[in-house]
Amino acid sequence: MKTKKIWANFSVKDAERTTQFYTQLGFTPNGTNKYPKLASFLFGDDNFVIHFFEQGSQIDEYLAPASTTGSEIIFTLAADTEAEVNECADRVKNAGGTMLKDVERDEANYYGFAFADPDGHKFNVLLMDNM
Numbered sequence: 001m002k003t004k005k006i007w008a009n010f011s012v013k014d015a016e017r018t019t020q021f022y023t024q025l026g027f028t029p030n031g032t033n034k035y036p037k038l039a040s041f042l043f044g045d046d047n048f049v050i051h052f053f054e055q056g057s058q059i060d061e062y063l064a065p066a067s068t069t070g071s072e073i074i075f076t077l078a079a080d081t082e083a084e085v086n087e088c089a090d091r092v093k094n095a096g097g098t099m100l101k102d103v104e105r106d107e108a109n110y111y112g113f114a115f116a117d118p119d120g121h122k123f124n125v126l127l128m129d130n131m
Contacts, residue, residue: 007049008073011063012119015039015054021117022052024095025088043077050075052119074114074122081127082111088125089113 012018018039023029030040030049037054053059079085089103092115100122101114112126 005049007051008075009051009053009059009063010119010121011055011059012039012052012117012121013055014118015052017118018052021095021097025091025097043075074124077123077125079112079125079127085112085125085127089115 015037016039019029022039022041027041027043028047030042030047030051033040037057039052041050041052042048043050053063077088079088085103089099092113093099096118098116098120099113100116101124103111103113105111110126110128112124114122114124116122
């Protein structure tokens with residue numbers, strides 16, 4: 001099978017709140033969304049799409065609601081500088097995200113942090129400079 005594109009779908013409690021959160025983080029909305037139970041954003045240079053479908057929509061057939069105790073996947077967002085990592089961490093906090101791991105250098109000497117969005121979907125931001 002040769003696929004043209006791949007994207008991710010998540011279940012969220014409130015698509016409007018999700019739109020506000022990812023807009024505050026600086027992500028670009030995916031086109032003009034006319035479906036009120038969907039928030040959709042572009043991530044990275046290749047414009048990877050993540051759709052966030054509100055519970056009570058067609059996503060219920062495929063995905064259980066998110067929780068803060070578990071995650072179906074964690075996405076890594078690559079950063080170019082320590083300043084970019086720090087700025088992103090501030091944006092996450094200001095937008096109401098949950099810090100799962102504070103900004104630090106890990107055992108491999110990578111600089112970054114982990115967070116969850118308001119629905120518990122997990123991301124980490126990582127500078128892989130390995131200084």
